[in-house]
Amino acid sequence: MNAGSVVSQQPVDVLALIDARLSRSSDSRARWDASRAAREATLDVLEPLATGVATRNAFLLHEADLCGCELDAAELQACGSDVVELVEGQRAAEKVWSLYAQRASPGAAEGLRRLLLAIIRDLRVVFILLARQLVRMRMAADLDESERRALAQLTSDIHAPLANRLGIWQLKWELEDLAFRYLQPETYRRIAQLLDERRSDREAWIAQARSLLQAALEKSGIKAEIDGRPKHISSIWKKMQKKGLDFSSLYDIRALRVLVPDVPSCYAALGVVHSLWPFIAGEFDDYIASPKGNNYQSLHTAVIGPDNRTLEVQIRSHDMHAYAELGFAAHWRYKEGGGGDASFERKIAWMRQLLESRDDANDDAALLAGFRTDVIDDRVYLLTPKGQVMDLPKGATVLDFAYLIHTSVGHRCRGAKVNGRIVPLTFQPVSGDRIEILTGKTQEPRRDWLNPHHGFLNTARARNKVRNWFRQADREINIAAGRAVLERELKRLALHNVELESLPGLFKVRSLEELFEALALGDISAGHIARILHEQKAENEPAPVRAEAVPVKHDSGKGALVIEGVGNLLTVLARCCQPLPGDSVCGFITRGRGVSVHRTDCRQLIRLRNLDPDRIIEVEWSGAGQRSYEVNLIVRGYDRKGLHKDVSNVIAAANVSVLVVDARVDPARNEVHMNYRLRVTDFAQLSKLLGQLQAVPNVIEAVRHA
The missing domain is CATH 3.30.70.260 (ACT domain)
Structure with a gap:
C-alpha cells in the first residue's frame, strides 16, 4: 500500500462505528464505559508524540476489541488499510504478552522484545503499546499486589527497554520508575526519601553552581546553555548497584549539562570547569576524541563543587545533544550494559532517527512512508512450543532450527510442524512462527542434508554439526556411503562411463577411498565432482559446428563469434567449459578440427596456452544472446x-x-x-x-x- 492511498482515504467516524457495535452487547458497553478514564489518559500520552488520526483510531478500535466488541473485517477495512495494519499490529503484540506469561527463562525477555519488533512493521504500534502500558502502570495502585508485580515485571522486561531503544525518553523514565516502585518498594521508598529530605537544599545548591559556571563561561567568551540534569530513582539505583556505591557517594545526584556551539567550545568549557573546581581523578571521559562504538559523543567529568560537594558535568555541542537524544547513542548498551549485535543496533538507530520527523513533517504521506520500515530484516525470530524465542539468519530452515535447539534434536529430526502444519525440512519459517520438531529414537542424520542444492541446511553451524557426526562414524561406512552418493549423483545427471582415476589429484587426496570419505562427510560436493567429470567427458567428445562464413553462429542461433585474421574455418565450442555468449573467450587452432573456442578461465585453455601459445587467437562475440x-x-x-x-x-x-x-x-x-x-x-x-x-x-x- 502506498502512502498516497492513506492520504486520500475517506474519514470514518470510528467512535460512531464502535458505539453502534456496543449497542448490541450490554457487557461490552459496561466494559467500554468502565475503561473511559484509562482510554482518555492513553490518548493524552499519545498526543505529544504527534502520531496522527490513524493511530488514535487504531487505538480506539483495539480498545473495543479488548472490551469484547471486535469489528468484522469489512467494518475494519472501511476505516482504511493503514488503520487495519495498526490494529493487526496491536493484536500481534497481545500474542507476545501471552508468550511472556509462559516464558521459559529469565533471558527470554530479550528474545520477546526482538520478536515484538520483528512482527510489528509500524513504529506507531509501539507508541500505542507504550502509552497504554504507562497508563496501566499509573493506575496499578488499585490492583492487588500479585497483579501489580506482574504488570511491573512486564513493564521492566519489555516496555521500558523498548522505550529506551526507540529514544522515547518521556515514556522511558516514567515506565522505569513505576516498575521499580512496585518491584522493589522498600528500596524505592528509601531512595525517594533520601532525595526528598534535602530536595530544596539540593536545588538551591544546583542553582548556585549553575550561576557560578554560567558567569565563568561568559567571562571566557563561551556561549553556553546550562541546565540541571534530572536523575530518576531507578537510574540512581542502577548506578549504585553498578559502581557499588552508597547514595551519598554518587557524583551525579547533583549534575549539570552544558550545551555549546561546537567542538572547540566543548574543550574550552571543560577548561573553565576544571579551573573553577578541582576535578576528581578517574572520573573524566572524553567521548568526543574517542566516541563510543555507538557514536555517542560528550565530555563527562566530576568535580568538587561549592561547599566540597561532588558535581557531575556533561559537556557537548548542540549537534551532539540532538544526535544523542535521537537515540544514535544506542542508550540500550550505554545505560543497560546489554550486548546486542551491530546490525540490530543500526536498525534501531534508524527507527529512532525517524522520530525526529514528527517535529517538522508537513506531508502526511511522506511521514507515513518514513514509518513503514521492516525492522529486523536479516534475522527471523521463532518460537518453541513452550514459547521460548530463538533467532536464526533469514533463509534458515526448520532443520537449522532443530540444530539450534540442540545437536541431538537435529540428528534425530524426522519432520517439523509450523503453526500446527506439517512442513518439509527445507521449509523456511518467518518471524513469529511456532515450530515443533518431530524426532525419531535414533540419531541418524542424512548425508543428503549436506548437499547445498537440496536446501536442507542453510547455516554453517548446523552443517558443521552434521559433518562432525559423520566424521565419527566408521571409515568403511563413510567410504561406501560416499561412493553411493557419487553414483546417485552421476545417475541423476545421466553421466555414464566416466573416468574417476584423475579425481584424487584434483582434490588433493591420496586415493579414491579418501575422496569418497570426504564426499560422505560433506567436505567435497558431489555436484562439484559431477561437473568436473562432465567437463572432462565433454572435452574428449567435442561437438563441432561448421560455420559457412565469419561471423560463426552456433547451433542455438542466438549468438555469433568473430574470429580475427582467419577465414572460413571449422569451429568447435569446447564442451570442457561450455562458453556462452557474453563470456570472455579465446580460440585455439587445433590440428584438423578447426578452432576450439574456450572461456578465458578454462583450465584446458591454460594448459594449451602453455603448450603452444602461437596457436592462441582472439575470438569475440559479435552480438548479444544466450546459449541454451x-x-x-x-x-x-x-x-x-x-x-x-x-x-x-x-x-x-x-x-x-x-x-x-x-x-x-x-x-x-x-x-x-x-x-x-x-x-x-x-x-x-x-x-x-x-x-x-x-x-x-x-x-x-x-x-x-x-
Whole structure:
C-alpha cells in the first residue's frame, strides 16, 4: 500500500462505528464505559508524540476489541488499510504478552522484545503499546499486589527497554520508575526519601553552581546553555548497584549539562570547569576524541563543587545533544550494559532517527512512508512450543532450527510442524512462527542434508554439526556411503562411463577411498565432482559446428563469434567449459578440427596456452544472446494432490523453460512419473534444479534422462 492511498482515504467516524457495535452487547458497553478514564489518559500520552488520526483510531478500535466488541473485517477495512495494519499490529503484540506469561527463562525477555519488533512493521504500534502500558502502570495502585508485580515485571522486561531503544525518553523514565516502585518498594521508598529530605537544599545548591559556571563561561567568551540534569530513582539505583556505591557517594545526584556551539567550545568549557573546581581523578571521559562504538559523543567529568560537594558535568555541542537524544547513542548498551549485535543496533538507530520527523513533517504521506520500515530484516525470530524465542539468519530452515535447539534434536529430526502444519525440512519459517520438531529414537542424520542444492541446511553451524557426526562414524561406512552418493549423483545427471582415476589429484587426496570419505562427510560436493567429470567427458567428445562464413553462429542461433585474421574455418565450442555468449573467450587452432573456442578461465585453455601459445587467437562475440540446450528429466514420486503443481513451481522458480511435459500414474505403486523436456542455460543450473526437485515432498527421484 502506498502512502498516497492513506492520504486520500475517506474519514470514518470510528467512535460512531464502535458505539453502534456496543449497542448490541450490554457487557461490552459496561466494559467500554468502565475503561473511559484509562482510554482518555492513553490518548493524552499519545498526543505529544504527534502520531496522527490513524493511530488514535487504531487505538480506539483495539480498545473495543479488548472490551469484547471486535469489528468484522469489512467494518475494519472501511476505516482504511493503514488503520487495519495498526490494529493487526496491536493484536500481534497481545500474542507476545501471552508468550511472556509462559516464558521459559529469565533471558527470554530479550528474545520477546526482538520478536515484538520483528512482527510489528509500524513504529506507531509501539507508541500505542507504550502509552497504554504507562497508563496501566499509573493506575496499578488499585490492583492487588500479585497483579501489580506482574504488570511491573512486564513493564521492566519489555516496555521500558523498548522505550529506551526507540529514544522515547518521556515514556522511558516514567515506565522505569513505576516498575521499580512496585518491584522493589522498600528500596524505592528509601531512595525517594533520601532525595526528598534535602530536595530544596539540593536545588538551591544546583542553582548556585549553575550561576557560578554560567558567569565563568561568559567571562571566557563561551556561549553556553546550562541546565540541571534530572536523575530518576531507578537510574540512581542502577548506578549504585553498578559502581557499588552508597547514595551519598554518587557524583551525579547533583549534575549539570552544558550545551555549546561546537567542538572547540566543548574543550574550552571543560577548561573553565576544571579551573573553577578541582576535578576528581578517574572520573573524566572524553567521548568526543574517542566516541563510543555507538557514536555517542560528550565530555563527562566530576568535580568538587561549592561547599566540597561532588558535581557531575556533561559537556557537548548542540549537534551532539540532538544526535544523542535521537537515540544514535544506542542508550540500550550505554545505560543497560546489554550486548546486542551491530546490525540490530543500526536498525534501531534508524527507527529512532525517524522520530525526529514528527517535529517538522508537513506531508502526511511522506511521514507515513518514513514509518513503514521492516525492522529486523536479516534475522527471523521463532518460537518453541513452550514459547521460548530463538533467532536464526533469514533463509534458515526448520532443520537449522532443530540444530539450534540442540545437536541431538537435529540428528534425530524426522519432520517439523509450523503453526500446527506439517512442513518439509527445507521449509523456511518467518518471524513469529511456532515450530515443533518431530524426532525419531535414533540419531541418524542424512548425508543428503549436506548437499547445498537440496536446501536442507542453510547455516554453517548446523552443517558443521552434521559433518562432525559423520566424521565419527566408521571409515568403511563413510567410504561406501560416499561412493553411493557419487553414483546417485552421476545417475541423476545421466553421466555414464566416466573416468574417476584423475579425481584424487584434483582434490588433493591420496586415493579414491579418501575422496569418497570426504564426499560422505560433506567436505567435497558431489555436484562439484559431477561437473568436473562432465567437463572432462565433454572435452574428449567435442561437438563441432561448421560455420559457412565469419561471423560463426552456433547451433542455438542466438549468438555469433568473430574470429580475427582467419577465414572460413571449422569451429568447435569446447564442451570442457561450455562458453556462452557474453563470456570472455579465446580460440585455439587445433590440428584438423578447426578452432576450439574456450572461456578465458578454462583450465584446458591454460594448459594449451602453455603448450603452444602461437596457436592462441582472439575470438569475440559479435552480438548479444544466450546459449541454451535441451535436456530431458524424469521426476518420480508418490502420488498426492498438488505434487505436479509443486514440481512445476520449482521449475518455474528456477527460470527454466518447459518445452514438453508428460505425466502418467502407476496405480499399482501409487506413483506418478513426470517426463520433462527443458531448456537450461548450463550444467550448474541443471544440477541445482535436480537437487531442488529432489527436495519436493513425496518426490522419490529426479534424474536426467539421456
